[in-house]
Amino acid sequence: MTETLPQQYTTDLPTAWNPAEVEQGLYQRWVDNGYFGADANSDKPAFCIVLPPPNVTGSLHMGHALNHTVMDALTRRRRMQGYEALWLPGMDHAGIATQNVVERQLAGEGLSRHDLGREKFVERVWEWKAEYGGKILDQMRRLGDSVDWSRERFTMDEPLSRAVQTMFKKLFDDGLAYRAERIINWCPRCLTALSDIEVEHSEDEGELVSIRYGDGDASIVVATTRAETMLGDTAVAVHPEDERYRHLIGTEVELPLTGRRIPIVGDEHVDPAFGTGAVKVTPAHDPNDFEIGQRHSLPSMTIMDSRGVISVAGPFEGLDRFEARPAVVAALRELGRIVAEKRPYLHSVGHCSRCDTVVEPRLSLQWFVNVGPLAKAAGDAVRDGRTTVHPPELAKRYFDWVDNLHDWCISRQLWWGHRIPVWYGPDGEVVCVGPDEQPPTGEGWHQDEDVLDTWFSSGLWPMSTLGWPDKTADLAKFYPTSVLSTGYDILFFWVARMMMFGLYAMDGAQPFDHVYLHGLIRDAAGKKMSKSRGNVIDPLNWLDTYGADAARFTLARGANPGSDMALAEEWAGGSRNFCTKLWNASRFALLNGATTAVPVPARDELTDADRWILDRADQVVSEVDGLFDGYEFAKLCEALYHFTWDEYCDWYLELAKVQIAEGGARAEATRAVLGHVLDKLLRLLHPVIPFITETLWTALTGGESLMIAEWPTVSGAPVDAVAAQRIDTVQRLITEVRRFRADQGLRPGQKVPARLSGVDEADIVGQLSAIRAIARLEEPADGFTASASLDVVGVHVELDTSGTIDVAAERKRLAKDLAAAEKELAQCDGKLNNQAFVDKAPAQVVDKIKARREAAVADIARVSARLDALPEG
Secondary structure, eight states, X not given: OOOOOOOOOOOXXXXXOOHHHHHHHHHHHHHHTTTTOOOTTOOSOEEEXXXXXXXXXXXXXXHHHHHHHHHHHHHHHHHXXXXXXEEEOEEBOOHHHHHHHHHHHHHTTTOOHHHHOHHHHHHHHHHHHXXXXXXXXXXXXXXXXXXXGGGOEEXXXXXXXXXXXXXXXXXXXXXXXXXXXXXXXXXXXXXXXXXGGGEEEEEEEEEEEEEEESSGGGOEEEEESOGGGGGGOXXXXXXXXXXXXXXXXXXXXXXXXXXXXXXXXXXXXXXXXXXXXXXXXXXXXXXXXXHHHHHHTOOOOOOBOTTSBBOSXXXXXXXBHHHHXXXXXXXXXXXXXXXXXXXXEEEEEEEETTTOOBOEEEEEEEEEEOOHHHHHHXXXXXXXXXXXXXXXXXXXXXXXXXXXXOOEEOEESOSSSOBOOEEEOTTSOEEEOOTTSOOOOSTTOEEOSOXXXXXXXXXXXXXXXXXXXXXXXXXXXXXXXXXXXXXXGGXXXXXXXXXXXXXXHTTTOOSEEEEEEEOOEEETTSOBOXXXXXXXXXXXXXXXXXXXXXXXXXXXXTOOBTOOEEEOHHHHHHHHHHHHHHHHHHHHHHHTTOOSSSOOOOGGGSOHHXXXXXXXXXXXXXXXXXXXXXXXXXXXXXXXHHIXXXXXXXXXXXXXXXXXXXXXXXXXXHHHHHHHHHHHHHHHHTTTSHHHHHHHHHHHHOOSOGGGSOOOOOOOOOOOHHHHHHHHHHHHHHHHHHHHHHHTTOOTTOOEEEEEEOTTXXXXXXXXXXXXXXXXXXXXXXXXXXXXXXXXXXXXXXXXXXXXXXXXHHHHHXXXXXHHHHHHHHHHHHHHTOHHHHHHSOHHHHHHHHHHHHHHHHHHHHHHHHHHHSOOO
């Protein structure tokens, strides 16, 4: 705003928005008034989101902040639209992560969990959880999460434990949960099995060693990156149709260093074109080898213990696997068995997602879920439209995963978690116990020592948090849930698990109608954030520095479905500036009488500017609704940003200022339009920036809370195309006059005499007073003489700038601009006249230089014309 009118109105709003003084108290008022609560017995349509449960060990990071902003925006909008909106919070017990934290704490006291025993250790974890766990929940309050705190859940609480036990029992009874010896991923540091999705693969440097087994014509060469595992080989495999080795199939060869003889078998799994076409078979330490071993009834030899230490008798016993590898190679080299060595050799290596230890494939007795029928149902639910994936192109990834799932290893060798509800008897009996059943007792009976994978309980989250397996009012009202919002990186970790369990337990009812997948947050250069790179941004620092609204708006404005987001600190500063702009504009409107207390007059009583802004507000409501429904948060924020800043603040407030100054009925009508459009704008912005909009809206309307206000709707009035065209003409005219004034060296607020002709023909005669006021053009006095002029949108503008500028200073400034433009032209010509450069440079580079040259020529012409027009001084 360029000036302030004489004040007739007041406002209690402070001169500046200070989020630190407002946010905490405002959030607590929302909680105390019960605005976040949801009623399962309501007759309103249901909307439900269950919060992806953060780890009890976790704290708010940018990924959380993005996802929480999205979920809160969706929930707040639906609440305003009249839905019974439930956003249900909770935490995950995070088996491995939490146990590791407490074990480190014990180690600092010189103790291990075994010193305490299982029962005391679990008590210690509960104590840790009570004292230190869940700090992320307090951080969620700072962000403004409108979750129903009365329904907060924890995956180890009794009702959720009951759900876990019920699900395991159902799977067991249906033959889908089974115990078997299989090759699993084993972490030698966490000392537990891992599922495939808990293993992260990276390209690591190693070595590829080719080893000769046997001698002479009966010898065969195999290649391996894990030479130490040859101690557990029980065969060599070749393709049965490979002419090089067909004669060896059925024979035996001596395994170096061991003295054992092992068979050579033919198996179609072997690729004759890879390496030597022969592979060593270690059934206890490789999943593919295990399958070969099963097909050929080969024995399985476990050669290392749970910590990755060689356990077979001999010279390598007691060595760690990474110590044993070079020792085995050295021993083979000494025997002349090493045919070739390739190092460094890049290959894919699995690491524990929790501690980054290299995972060891290990034969182990574990519990599994047969996912075949469950995964088919999960795929069908997306294919037939019961669940829709946003963006749709990520559905293919989902199908690639669920259509090719291996059976899921669900047992973990931990003490913290849901213990497997199976008892073993003295005579080999196996009894699975449901939540309402008594476990068997008597001598020799004992419960399985393992706990269930954390993803087992979190896979039940959409049901268990609503009361399943009981038929609760919450479950009837809010299941299926409406939306799952999460990062695409856990599409497989969590989404597929919930789909499988939900469809299985709820008779084919999907756990959520929509899955919205956002991308990962990266730094401004597009690199993944990591502590080692030093490019991690802490959202808590943003909350302290810029406030919750600015942090939320920055994140939402970058949230395109399925796409990663680059993030930089200055963007949060830009969002803070946006909040400041909204604050100042709203305060200005209130000080000048903006009101919602009186209705907007009939259209024929309004000015072009009034009708234009009302139509634009309707159009933005319609646009934002469509973008919300399509989960296009970046686009809806852009639409709101530009409507707020460019149209409402920069244009309508300026036009309204002139209309209010005229007084009378026009001023009162303008105050009503000013207030009603601001009311609609604040409602539209509220889901993304709730704190500042609540403060401004209650000041504007005197209402109780924007949280329980209605979502804006389109008025239904026909669009006034004539008013829109007139305002567009006015905007273009004023913009060009302002640019021209700047070129003339006039200060922004400096008024100059001007004569305008052609306003009738341009159909903007009714806006003439606004044009003069906003463009700082005075009525010309008698004897007016123009010293400069321009033509735009059919209007001829003549200005008298004599005496308004320092001619000498302006000549100096223009001369500097002319020299810069001429230098740019010379540089561009130098490159474009160099044929060698033109021939070798990429076409886009040459085109860019040509464009720069054209701009330089235009600048020279413009500045030269201005110099010529200046009087001599």
